[in-house]
Amino acid sequence: METATLEKVKVALLEDADRVSFGDFAHYRPLIADGDTPMRTGIQVSEPGYVAAAHSHPYWEMLLILEGEAEAWMMDEPEKVIPLKPGDMIALPPNQAHCFRTVGNKTMRLLGIHHSPDRIVNYLDRETDAQGYPILKG
Secondary structure (H helix, E strand, O other): OOOOOOOOOOOOOHHHOOOEEOOOOEEEEEOOOOOOOOOEEEEEEEOOOOEOOOEEOOOOEEEEEEEOEEEEEEOOOOOOOEEEOOOOEEEEOOOOOEEEEEEOOOOEEEEEEEOOOOOOOEEOOOOEOOOOOEOOOO
């Protein structure tokens, strides 16, 4: 198995990151996400009331809660809700549909780590664009 070797230090500044809308209650700021590292990272900001659309990835995804609170669950076990608070991390296995939501009345911020140079998202109820972001309906 070939491993990508970073030949120079990469720095990503949040203030320079694009802002990708995930609808009325959330947006995503890709950080190290240009495809030349073996992982992608970004910050998701989700307001109270946000629920992520059920989806999976063909690789591991890790979420680190930075602020606020969330609940996550696997779609094949929706009764097993996992509470997450700042400092908590969840590792989501490949090809297993999952979902998460903001809990409480505070904004939730998380660091998402995709263990792939490409963002690949398989939504259960919507299409994605070429970058793996949800296509939002008017």
